[in-house]
Amino acid sequence: MTNFKxxxxxxxxxxxxxxxxxxxxxEETLSAELRALNVESFEAAWTTIRENHWDxxxxxxxxxxxxxxxxxxxxxxxxxxxxxxxLRELINSFEQSHFSIISSDVYESIVASxxxxxxxxxxxxxxxxxxxxxxxxxxxxxxxxxxxDVRVLDGRVIVTGVQPNSAAAETGVKRGxxxxxxxxxxxxxxxxxxxxxxxxxxxxxxxxxxxxxxxxDGDAGTSKTIEFSDQTEIDHTVTVTMTEPEGxxxxxxxxxxxxxxxxxxxxxxxVGYFAFSLFLDPLRVMQSFExxxxxxxxxxxxxxxxxxxxxxxxxxxxxxxxxxxxEKKHILGTMITKDTELxxxxxxxxxxxxxxxxxxxxxxxxxxxxxxxxxxxxxxxARIFGSRTAxxxxxxxxKRLPNGDFFxxxxxxYVSSKGDRLEGVGVYxxxxxxxxxxxxxxGRDNALEAARLWIExx
Amino acid sequence: xxxxxFFMMVAMLALTxxxxxxxAAPTGDEIVQRSIEAxxxxxxxxxxxxxxxxxxxxxxxxxxxxxxxxxxxxPNKSYTLMKLPGIGEIIQCSDxxxxxxxxxxxxxxxxxxxxxxxxxxxxRFDASSVEEFFDEVVNEGEEDIDGEACYKxxxxxxxxxxxxxxxxxxxxxxxxxxxxxxxxxxxxxxxMDMLEYTEANGLKLPKKIxxxxxxxxxxxxxxxxxxxxxxxxxxxxxTADIKALLENAEKE
Numbered sequence: 001m002t003n004f005k006x007x008x009x010x011x012x013x014x015x016x017x018x019x020x021x022x023x024x025x026x027e028e029t030l031s032a033e034l035r036a037l038n039v040e041s042f043e044a045a046w047t048t049i050r051e052n053h054w055d056x057x058x059x060x061x062x063x064x065x066x067x068x069x070x071x072x073x074x075x076x077x078x079x080x081x082x083x084x085x086x087l088r089e090l091i092n093s094f095e096q097s098h099f100s101i102i103s104s105d106v107y108e109s110i111v112a113s114x115x116x117x118x119x120x121x122x123x124x125x126x127x128x129x130x131x132x133x134x135x136x137x138x139x140x141x142x143x144x145x146x147x148x149d150v151r152v153l154d155g156r157v158i159v160t161g162v163q164p165n166s167a168a169a170e171t172g173v174k175r176g177x178x179x180x181x182x183x184x185x186x187x188x189x190x191x192x193x194x195x196x197x198x199x200x201x202x203x204x205x206x207x208x209x210x211x212x213x214x215x216x217d218g219d220a221g222t223s224k225t226i227e228f229s230d231q232t233e234i235d236h237t238v239t240v241t242m243t244e245p246e247g248x249x250x251x252x253x254x255x256x257x258x259x260x261x262x263x264x265x266x267x268x269x270x271v272g273y274f275a276f277s278l279f280l281d282p283l284r285v286m287q288s289f290e291x292x293x294x295x296x297x298x299x300x301x302x303x304x305x306x307x308x309x310x311x312x313x314x315x316x317x318x319x320x321x322x323x324x325x326x327e328k329k330h331i332l333g334t335m336i337t338k339d340t341e342l343x344x345x346x347x348x349x350x351x352x353x354x355x356x357x358x359x360x361x362x363x364x365x366x367x368x369x370x371x372x373x374x375x376x377x378x379x380x381x382a383r384i385f386g387s388r389t390a391x392x393x394x395x396x397x398x399k400r401l402p403n404g405d406f407f408x409x410x411x412x413x414y415v416s417s418k419g420d421r422l423e424g425v426g427v428y429x430x431x432x433x434x435x436x437x438x439x440x441x442x443g444r445d446n447a448l449e450a451a452r453l454w455i456e457x458x
Numbered sequence: 459x460x461x462x463x464f465f466m467m468v469a470m471l472a473l474t475x476x477x478x479x480x481x482a483a484p485t486g487d488e489i490v491q492r493s494i495e496a497x498x499x500x501x502x503x504x505x506x507x508x509x510x511x512x513x514x515x516x517x518x519x520x521x522x523x524x525x526x527x528x529x530x531x532x533p534n535k536s537y538t539l540m541k542l543p544g545i546g547e548i549i550q551c552s553d554x555x556x557x558x559x560x561x562x563x564x565x566x567x568x569x570x571x572x573x574x575x576x577x578x579x580x581x582r583f584d585a586s587s588v589e590e591f592f593d594e595v596v597n598e599g600e601e602d603i604d605g606e607a608c609y610k611x612x613x614x615x616x617x618x619x620x621x622x623x624x625x626x627x628x629x630x631x632x633x634x635x636x637x638x639x640x641x642x643x644x645x646x647x648x649x650m651d652m653l654e655y656t657e658a659n660g661l662k663l664p665k666k667i668x669x670x671x672x673x674x675x676x677x678x679x680x681x682x683x684x685x686x687x688x689x690x691x692x693x694x695x696x697t698a699d700i701k702a703l704l705e706n707a708e709k710e
Contacts, residue, residue, distance in 0.1 A: 052673045252544040254521035283546045284565045315563040322565055338673050342643040347567040350702050397674065399519035411673060 007377060026080050034403070038083040041401035042074040042300075045087060045101075045409075048399065052411040053094075054338050066093070096410060097203065097392030097423060098367070107256065114257040117143040117220060117244040118378045126207030144220030144242030148173055151309065151362070151435060152208035155191060157215075158437050159228075171238040176441030177228040179216065180235070184225070187215050202391030202426035205363020207361030208306075220244045231441060250281040254406065255398055260285065264292040267303070267448070271455050272296030275305035279312030279368035282319070289320055293353050301455030303448065304372075307386060311367025314344055314395060321372065324357055324381050331343030333422075335395050335412040342412070344371070346379075357382040358451035366390040371414065374427045378417045383454060384427065386447040387434040391426035479621060481506070482588040486595035486611045489625050496630030498661035506659050507532050509583070510687035511680055515540070518668075526678065535694045536581035552581040553694040560646075566699040568707060570638035572618075579618045592621075603633050631655060631662060646671060661684030 030038070046067060070090045077083040084103060091099035102110070147166020150157050157179040160171050180186070190211055198204040218224055220242050228236040249257040260281040267273045274292045276285055296302050304320075318332055325348045332344040359373045359382045370389045376382035394410035401407050415421055433450040494500055513526040524542035537623065540548045546562035557569035557577040569577055592613040601610045601624060608624035615621070624634040636649045649670045656665035663683050669676040696704060 171474055250544065252522065253517065281544075286562060313563065314706065315561070319561075319563040319565060336626065339672065341645075345642050347564045349565055350699075350706060400521075 009145070028080070029078050030080060033323045034080075035078065035083075036314065038077065038080070039074055041403040041405060042071070042083070042087055042092045044399075044401050045407050046071075046090075048407070048409055052338060052409065054336050054411070054413045066090075078210075091409075095424075096394060097390075098394045098396035098408060098410040100406075100408040102256075102406040102408075104406070107404070107406040110256045113143040113219070114259075118249050118257075140245060142220035144222065145217050145245050146224075146226075146240045146242055148216065148240075150179060150209070150212045150216065151364070152191060152205070152212055153435060153437055155188075155195070156437070157187060157191075157212045158435070158440065160435050160440060167240050167243050171240055172236070173226075173238065173240070174230065175443070176437050176439075176440075177230050177236065178437065179212070180227040180229055181304075182224050182226050184214050185215075187212065190215075202388055202424065203361070203366075205387075206366060206390040209364045218242045231437065250278075250284075252280065253398075254400060256406070262288045263305075264288065264295075266296070266299070267452060268456065269280070270300040271452050272299045272302040273305065273448075274302060275307075277309055279309065279314070279316040279372070282313060282316050285316060286319055289323065293323055293325075296353070296355075299355055299455075301358060302353065303358045303360060303451045303455070304382075305360040305448070306365050306369040306372060307360050307362040307447070308364045309366070309369040310364070311369055311371075311392075314368050314371055317368045317372040317375070318344050318346050321376060321381075322349050323352050324376065325379060326352050326354070327379070330379045331413055331417050332371055332378075333416045335414055337412040344375070346375075356455045358455060359384050360447045360451060361386040361389050361427060362434065362447070363387055363390055363426075365427075366392045367394075370422050370427045371416075374416045374420070374422060377427075377430070383431070383451075384429040385431045385433050385451045385454075386429050387432060388428050389422075389426040391422060391424050394424040486597045487615075489597055489609045489611055489630075490595060491627050492630040493632060495660075496662065498657075499661075501590060501662040503583075506583075506685040508685070508687050510682070510684040510689070512682040513678045514679045515679075518677055529689050529693050530581070530583060531689050531694070532579055532583065532661055533693070534582040537693050538619045550577070551694060551696075551700075552577055553696065554578075554581075556696070557581075558700045558703070560697065560699065562701050566697070566703060568700070568703050569642070573642055576618045576639050597621075600627070608620075608633050632664075656680065656683070658683035661685070 050063060070086055073086045074083060077086055080103070087101055091101065097178060145166070146161040146168045148159050148168035149161035149163075151160045152158070159168075159173060159177045159179065160176050161173060162173055191208060193209055194207050195204065198207055216224070216226065223236060223239050223241040225239050228238070230236065230393045233363065243306050245259040247259050247261070258278055260282060261275075261277040262285065263273070263275040265273050272295065273290065274289060276288070279285070293302070314332075314335075321330075321332055325346050327346075328348060330346045330348075332346060335342045335344065359376060361369065361373050361384055364384075365373065366389060370391070370393045373382070373384050373389065377384055393414050395412040395414060396408055396410045398406065398408045413421075414423060429447075431450050431454070433446040435446060439446050469588045488521070494503070497503075509528070509530040511526075511528045513528075514523065515526055516523045522542060522544070524540060524545075526541075527539045529537045535552060535554050537551045540550075542548070547560075549560040551558055555673075557574045558566065559569065560566045592615045594614040596612045596614065598612050601608055603624050604669070607627040609627060611623050611625060613621045613623070619638050621635065621637040623632050623636075625631065626633045632652055634649065634651050636647065638645055638647045650693070651668040651670075652664040652666075653668055654664070654666035655662045657663070663680070667678045667679050667680075669678065
């Protein structure tokens with residue numbers, strides 16, 4: 001399971017489509033002790049919500065009524081599946097992002113698969129060791145990726161990116177190819193169900209994206225036969241063997257570990273490009289950004305690509321913004337908690353970058369990505385290209401419940417510096433420039449090209 | 459934070475609690491004075507010119523643990539270094555005149571306004587600071603804190619806001635402190651429960667503290683208090699980044 005999928009579960013897990021987080025839903029009747037533990041977990045989750053939710057309009061009676069709607073059902077739940085269903089119904093009732101329950105064994109398997117993939121920097125292994133590792137991978141559920149990124153465009157799964165030197169690249173997969181089947185199975189029915197469930201919701205694209213990656217990726221060392229179409233009469237069928245993600249996973253407490261990818265280059269003599277997959281691993285991301293900026297100082301503009309970036313630490317967003325702003329007292333936005341309001345103040349660096357800034361977004365840009373994009377635009381510092389973001393913008397925390405389940409919950413509302421609510425709405429680009437299959441097949445990235453043109457034009 | 463993530467700056471108040479107890483106010487004298495005596499007495503407090511302390515911290519429930527090291531020197535110099543795996547090192551420093559922070563995410567910054575005033579206050583461990591900052595000390599009556607009978611004492615300050623301390627009726631020591639502080643992000647109320655005390659240099663000092671800020675609990679366990687420790691000469695000197703910010707601020 002890739003870290004994108006983990007992030008997506010955390011963001012949208014409460015919004016109904018969370019089957020990937022429910023692998024351990026079981027119908028087995030629980031012992032009295034386990035049922036009591038589940039009740040204790042419900043109480044812990046409820047108390048956490050009650051103590052942290054920022055809704056100042058809800059009356060005490062309304063909160064009590066809500067509790068009474070669910071507590072008896074938890075007490076009666078004889079199976080883990082029943083308990084989880086009730087708890088998820090509770091958090092779904094808020095219709096807000098960043099509410100998620102990951103069952104304890106799924107959470108443990110996520111951590112274990114990342115731990116197994118975190119093989120360290122010793123590259124000198126013998127062939128026998130590598131073979132043994134590959135043989136073991138399937139048993140351990142080693143985290144694996146195909147190396148391709150996809151988006152669902154007009155109901156079709158389209159390859160939008162292929163990592164160099166990845167398994168997908170080595171089998172010749174190209175951007176713009178449509179994924180028809182994986183091991184003979186189509187995703188059409190699932191995509192239809194998702195589209196129906198999330199119709200008109202900004203998280204639709206993120207949820208489709210997650211489903212598509214779930215379908216394609218697999219444990220490292222395992223192989224999948226994938227059939228593609230390239231809009232010609234030629235279909236391509238390749239066998240992709242999943243590999244471990246590169247790099248060292250980022251760990252932050254009990255938060256599921258994640259691999260943060262960073263890409264930086266000059267795409268033309270006057271345009272710098274910086275892309276990163278999460279607002280996590282702050283030391284590495286901030287140092288990489290500072291170094292990239294140094295190399296882009298003479299550029300007319302820079303493009304910051306947060307497409308597919310599921311968010312992370314809001315302070316990383318303000319930190320990067322600090323390199324792009326000269327003004328004190330600029331804020332990206334405001335977090336509204338139960339008791340107070342906290343402004344996300346940008347601390348300008350002494351030598352900020354003063355050229356043009358373009359931010360690329362899409363439907364899988366979420367949370368801190370949205371705060372970042374909207375915030376920079378609101379202070380007049382960036383122009384946004386791409387397509388609408390996921391509208392999943394609530395500051396959140398996490399904890400383990402008594403039964404070991406991982407509980408992710410929002411503790412504050414968020415409004416932009418102009419007072420706009422982003423949750424459930426998303427950030428709209430200044431220039432709508434989404435991917436299309438035809439453009440991708442022709443080697444064109446619409447948002448990137450639009451941003452580059454804007455920077456290069458006076 | 460984080461929040462962040464959801465992630466907030468931890469208010470480095472624990473290290474000033476010893477100072478707070480020494481800052482007896484004339485109003486509510488009996489309670490506060492008793493607290494001073496219970497914690498070792500004014501003479502013992504005045505005998506300490508510097509402090510070095512270490513603590514282990516945990517952001518409760520999130521599995522985030524880290525360490526804190528703090529250096530203090532009279533009258534109001536303090537340097538706190540917090541190390542959080544996955545976040546990095548966060549430094550907060552007062553040289554008695556300026557207050558700054560270096561954060562791996564947001565970079566170096568100078569504190570200003572009420573936030574600066576508060577941190578200058580928090581950095582003091584001189585008894586005279588009570589008279590300087592608090593206009594009035596009022597015993598607001600008795601309250602139980604987790605079953606422990608306490609006096610609730612409010613110290614009123616127009617400069618840094620009110621600080622409420624609940625002093626144990628039994629031991630005289632501070633059991634809980636609550637204050638509302640101005641941070642760069644906004645107004646934050648911080649509650650600190652002193653759950654356990656230890657002794658160093660003839661003084662009773664908080665060993666275990668549970669801080670609650672915006673619903674998030676942070677546990678701090680002090681593993682070392684070294685009174686009259688030798689402080690490195692340049693401990694409170696601004697870094698190059700901070701010096702540059704100070705120079706820039708002077709030009710503005």
